Amino acid sequence: MIPIILVENLSKCYRIGSRPAHNSLRDMVAELIRSPFHRLRSGNRSADETIWALKDINFEVMPGEVVGIIGRNGAGKSTLLKILSRITRPTKGRFSLNGRVGSLLEVGTGFHSELTGRENVFLNGAILGMSRKEIGSKFDEIVAFAETEKFLDTPVKHYSSGMTVRLAFAVAAHLEPEILIVDEVLAVGDALFQKKCLGKMSEISEAGRTVLFVSHDISAVNALCERAILLHEGSIAMSGPTREVAAYYLDHANKLYSPITWIKFPEGKSKEIELTAVTIAQRGAQTNIIDCREPFTVTIEYENKKAVRNSRFFLLVRNEKGEPLFTSSDYDLLSDVAIDRRPGKFVSTISLPGGLFKTGSYYGTVGADIKYERIIFAENDIFHFDVFESGDDTHAVRHTRVGIIAPLLPWHTTAKESQNS
Amino acid sequence: MDDPLILIDADEIESGLHLRELWAYRELLFFLSWRDIKIRYKQTLLGAAWAIVQPLFAMLLFTLVFGKLTRMPSDGIPYPLFAYAGLLPWTFFANAVTNSGNSLVGSTSLITKVFFPRVIIPAAAVAAGLLDFVIAFLLLIPLLIYYRIPLRWSLLMLPLFTILATLLALGVGMLLSALNVKYRDVRYALPFLIQMWLFASPVIYPSSLIPEQWRWLSMLNPMTGIIEGFRTSMFGTTFDWMAILFSIVITLSLVVSSAYLFRRVEDSFADII
Numbered sequence: 001m002i003p004i005i006l007v008e009n010l011s012k013c014y015r016i017g018s019r020p021a022h023n024s025l026r027d028m029v030a031e032l033i034r035s036p037f038h039r040l041r042s043g044n045r046s047a048d049e050t051i052w053a054l055k056d057i058n059f060e061v062m063p064g065e066v067v068g069i070i071g072r073n074g075a076g077k078s079t080l081l082k083i084l085s086r087i088t089r090p091t092k093g094r095f096s097l098n099g100r101v102g103s104l105l106e107v108g109t110g111f112h113s114e115l116t117g118r119e120n121v122f123l124n125g126a127i128l129g130m131s132r133k134e135i136g137s138k139f140d141e142i143v144a145f146a147e148t149e150k151f152l153d154t155p156v157k158h159y160s161s162g163m164t165v166r167l168a169f170a171v172a173a174h175l176e177p178e179i180l181i182v183d184e185v186l187a188v189g190d191a192l193f194q195k196k197c198l199g200k201m202s203e204i205s206e207a208g209r210t211v212l213f214v215s216h217d218i219s220a221v222n223a224l225c226e227r228a229i230l231l232h233e234g235s236i237a238m239s240g241p242t243r244e245v246a247a248y249y250l251d252h253a254n255k256l257y258s259p260i261t262w263i264k265f266p267e268g269k270s271k272e273i274e275l276t277a278v279t280i281a282q283r284g285a286q287t288n289i290i291d292c293r294e295p296f297t298v299t300i301e302y303e304n305k306k307a308v309r310n311s312r313f314f315l316l317v318r319n320e321k322g323e324p325l326f327t328s329s330d331y332d333l334l335s336d337v338a339i340d341r342r343p344g345k346f347v348s349t350i351s352l353p354g355g356l357f358k359t360g361s362y363y364g365t366v367g368a369d370i371k372y373e374r375i376i377f378a379e380n381d382i383f384h385f386d387v388f389e390s391g392d393d394t395h396a397v398r399h400t401r402v403g404i405i406a407p408l409l410p411w412h413t414t415a416k417e418s419q420n421s
Numbered sequence: 422m423d424d425p426l427i428l429i430d431a432d433e434i435e436s437g438l439h440l441r442e443l444w445a446y447r448e449l450l451f452f453l454s455w456r457d458i459k460i461r462y463k464q465t466l467l468g469a470a471w472a473i474v475q476p477l478f479a480m481l482l483f484t485l486v487f488g489k490l491t492r493m494p495s496d497g498i499p500y501p502l503f504a505y506a507g508l509l510p511w512t513f514f515a516n517a518v519t520n521s522g523n524s525l526v527g528s529t530s531l532i533t534k535v536f537f538p539r540v541i542i543p544a545a546a547v548a549a550g551l552l553d554f555v556i557a558f559l560l561l562i563p564l565l566i567y568y569r570i571p572l573r574w575s576l577l578m579l580p581l582f583t584i585l586a587t588l589l590a591l592g593v594g595m596l597l598s599a600l601n602v603k604y605r606d607v608r609y610a611l612p613f614l615i616q617m618w619l620f621a622s623p624v625i626y627p628s629s630l631i632p633e634q635w636r637w638l639s640m641l642n643p644m645t646g647i648i649e650g651f652r653t654s655m656f657g658t659t660f661d662w663m664a665i666l667f668s669i670v671i672t673l674s675l676v677v678s679s680a681y682l683f684r685r686v687e688d689s690f691a692d693i694i
Contacts, residue, residue, distance in 0.1 A: 011431075014692065082691065086429065086536040089688040094430035101427065106534040112456060114463040119456075126452040127535055 002098065003060035004179060004210050005084070009093035010057040012079050012234075013050050053079040055234045057093070061212065063178075066205040068225035068242055069214045070249060073361070073384075075231040077214045081105060081183055084212070099178030099210070102129060106183070108168030113157035117148055117167055120156055124171045138174045145200075146170035173200045180204060180211045198223060218246045218388060219359060219396050250289065250388060272308050273368050273376055276345075277301040278383045288385040292399075293408070294354040298383075300366055303345045311341050311376060315350055316365040318381070319358070323404055331371075355408030357387040359399045438684055443538050453545035457520075458552050472553035473560050475516075476508040483508075487625050496627045498656050502568050505561065506652045507624040510586045513554040514644065515615045517587070521546035521594025522611050525690065526601050532690050539687040540680065543594040547587060554583070565655070575654045582650040585672055589643050592675035595683045602686075602694050623648050628661070640667040643675070 054076045061067050071077050082088045084095060085103035110127040111120050121142055125135035135142075143149050146167040148159075156164055182201070202224060205211050215221050221228055221242055228245040230238040238248050279286050282296035290296050298315060312331040318324050330348055362385050367378035389396045398406045462468045480501055487493040488500030495503035521543035525532065528542050601607035619625075622644040631639050639645050646661070646668025653660050 082533075083429075086427070087533065088691045090429065090431040092431045094428065094432075096429075097427040099426060103536065106530070109534045110456075110531055112460055114460045115456065119459065123452050123456055126449050127531065127537070129537075132448055132452075 001062055004063040004065075004098045005059075005061035005095070005212070006098075007057055007059050007084075007093070007095040010054055010080070010083065010090050010095055011052060011092040012054040012076075012083060012088070013052050013091040015050055052234050054083070054090075057234075057236060059229060059236065059239060061210055063099075063210055064205075064208045065227060066211040066213065066225045068221035068228040068245075069212065069231060070218060070221055070228055070245065071231035071237075072386075074233075076234040077231055078105075078183060079234075080231070081181055081212070081214055085181055097179055100129075101179045101181065102175040102177030103181035104128070104172045104175070104183065105181075107165055107172060111156060111164065111168060114155055116155055117143075117152045117159070121167065121171055124168060125174075128172060128175055129177070130175065134176075135171075142167075142170045142174050145173060145196075169197055173197060173204075176209075178209055180209055182211065183214050184217070217359065218249065219399070222246055272305055273311065274303045274305065275300070275366060275377070275379060275382075276303055278364070278366060280383065280385050288383075290357070290385050290387045291390045292355065292357050292359060292387045292406070293390055296352055296354070298350045298352065298364065300348045300350070301345070302348075302368075304341050304343045306343050308341045308370065308376070310371040310373070311368055312371060313348060314365075314367045314369070314378075316367070318363045318365070319404060320361040320363070325357075325362070325404060356405055358404065358406040359387050359389050359396070361386050438680055439538065443540070446537050446541055449537055450541045450545055450548065453541060454548040457545060457549035461549070469553075469556055472556040476505060476512045476557050477560060479508050479512070480505045483625055493626055494630060496629060496652070496656075496658060498652070499568050502564055502570070502656075503627070503652070504625070505564060506655055507622075507648050509554065509557055509561065510582065510647055510651050511619065511622060511624045511644070512557065513550055514586050514590050514647075515619070516553065517547040517550040517590035518593050518597065519611055519615060520550060521590065522597035522601055523608060524594070525598040526605070526608070526694065529694050532694055539690055540595060540683055543598040544591060547590045547594055550590070551587065561655075570656065573655075573657045575657055575660075578650065578654040578660075582647050582654065585643075585650075585668060586647050588676050589647070589668075589672045592672065592679045595679040596675075599683050599686050599690075602690050618642075618644065628664070640664045641671070643668040643671040 057076075057080065069077050069080065079088075081103065082105070083090050084097065085101065085105060087105075108124065110124055112123065115123065121139065122132070122135055126132070143152060146163075146169070148163055148167050151159060151163065156167075159167070198220065201211065201213070205224070211224075213221065213224055225242050227240065228242040229236055230245050230249055237252075238245050277299075278301070279299045280288050280290070280296060281299065282290055282294055300313065300315070302313075304311075312329050314327055314329050316324060316327045328350060363381035364383045364385075365378060365380050366382055368376040370376060389399060398408075462471060465471065467474060483504040484501045488495070488504070493500065498506075524542045524546040525539065531542070532539065597607050597611065621639070621642050623630075623639070628636070628639060628645060628649050640663065646664040646666075649661055650665055650668070652658070
């Protein structure tokens with residue numbers, strides 16, 4: 001059989017680095033004037049101004065296969081999808097797609113808040129590559145799937161965000177390409193709707209269409225894909241049956257992914273308190289892949305340059321949608337008098353309980369302030385960790401329920417003395 | 422076996438305009454212009470009347486300043502009518518160029534998330550302006566009746582000049598929008614450019630005012646042939662075929678070269694926008 005997707009030596013290079021992009025003519029002129037000297041000073045260091053987001057990717061997908069692409073943020077998943085969707089061109093290599101492609105890198109691309117639900121369905125459908133006839137014939141189905149019949153002629157700006165997402169996904173779910181390329185669009189929307197979408201996607205694959213599905217949620221990939229490709233720093237680290245790749249990913253996560261220590265980069269930002277390191281550890285080892293059933297710790301190291309009265313440290317944890325989960329402070333369990341800071345180096349260890357987080361990615365912000373006075377510093381999203389479920393499928397269900405945390409709470413149920421005894 | 426439907430090779434230099442693909446996406450052009458039209462006058466008090474207000478007030482202003490105060494000659498046509506006939510194609514052209522010049526930069530999410538021939542974005546912005554043009558055209562009818570201008574066969578030439586103005590706006594729009602992706606200076610230079618261009622075109626004054634030996638210079642501006650062509654079609658003066666020919670040749674070469682240039686750079690839009 002001929003592969004429906006064939007990727008050969010695909011590489012993508014981005015220009016980044018020390019030299020800023022010329023976003024205005026003035027920049028370019030300034031750069032032109034400066035550049036002769038710049039070149040003299042820096043010598044032949046132009047190589048580190050590029051980054052290879054993808055390096056020598058080779059794989060093929062047979063018709064009807066559902067392949068998951070997993071990997072950390074920055075592993076190159078999105079770049080790969082953008083190249084296959086023809087949004088950007090590869091720097092090297094080639095690929096061929098042997099069928100009509102529908103790609104879904106974002107839910108609701110092109111949605112306009114001033115237009116009504118009905119108008120947006122047509123517009124979004126056209127943007128995704130559907131013809132007017134096609135949208136027209138599927139319109140009722142789309143609206144029923146989104147459960148927004150009543151608001152069809154209301155401008156989308158009056159919709160709740162959940163309704164907008166449902167409508168947008170409903171349009172996308174009714175795309176009928178031979179090759180469907182999906183980015184982590186399932187991360188939006190409430191859990192019930194996510195489930196419905198996953199159901200719709202497996203319907204698509206059962207209908208014999210080829211699906212390329214990107215996620216860092218291993219349980220979603222597990223549920224949908226028979227085969228998975230693990231990307232790491234732009235290369236394929238492993239490829240094979242999803243269960244094996246997922247197991248490898250979890251086992252090697254620590255070795256594959258650095259850093260597991262985050263250091264405060266710019267020096268001398270604060271003359272009072274300097275954050276020196278943040279680390280996460282579980283079962284006595286530093287890691288940033290957290291088993292959701294076990295407790296873990298966040299350790300913050302800092303230096304007080306001078307005595308700062310009434311200063312307090314904060315830890316804020318946000319999920320991947322940016323929703324804050326909680327803010328904790330070193331001052332929460334202490335009395336007022338206990339927080340008189342001396343100069344010197346300190347280490348704070350924060351214990352987080354097991355059975356609290358949902359699976360997914362989290363970002364931590366560390367900051368310090370002076371009570372009732374001012375913020376000393378706030379390092380936004382300075383560290384990151386992923387939470388996975390080590391239990392079996394029945395345990396994993398709670399991560400799909402409504403709510404931003406999935407606490408494992410004890411339920412003590414005993415039979416109450418009944419009336420007829 | 423058939424050739425694969427899509428084959429992308431990094432070493433292969435893209436050539437050709439991919440007109441077949443463009444044709445396949447024609448419905449998107451329709452939907453994007455339709456969206457532009459739909460949202461343009463949402464939450465405005467006057468709505469589509471803005472399409473008339475703009476050239477109408479410019480006409481009144483020009484009539485007052487140039488017609489009455491400076492007594493600008495107008496080839497024997499009443500000055501308000503003279504000005505309005507010039508302002509019709511000009512307002513369309515100026516708005517189309519401005520909107521399409523800023524269109525790519527305003528569509529970042531589309532460009533980074535969906536594939537389609539990018540030229541549809543500036544083209545849709547130009548196409549959306551045609552409706553305003555038609556609305557503004559309707560005001561011309563009472564003006565023609567008021568000034569007792571008879572219907573002429575030469576009116577049949579109007580579509581030609583409309584198409585020419587559309588193509589010219591598309592050519593300039595493609596060029597500026599692509600440039601705008603990389604250099605945001607375009608956004609700031611555009612109003613200035615449009616203003617300069619207005620004075621370089623025979624909107625306020627007739628071409629006949631330009632000394633004979635400099636006439637060729639004004640013909641290099643393709644809007645000259647278009648605007649004069651508009652007036653001639655309506656008022657039955659004689660067509661300046663030389664100016665029209667200049668306009669056609671310059672417009673077509675601009676559209677074709679802009680299209681090739683656009684095609685060459687469009688693949689990099691998603692990376693630099």
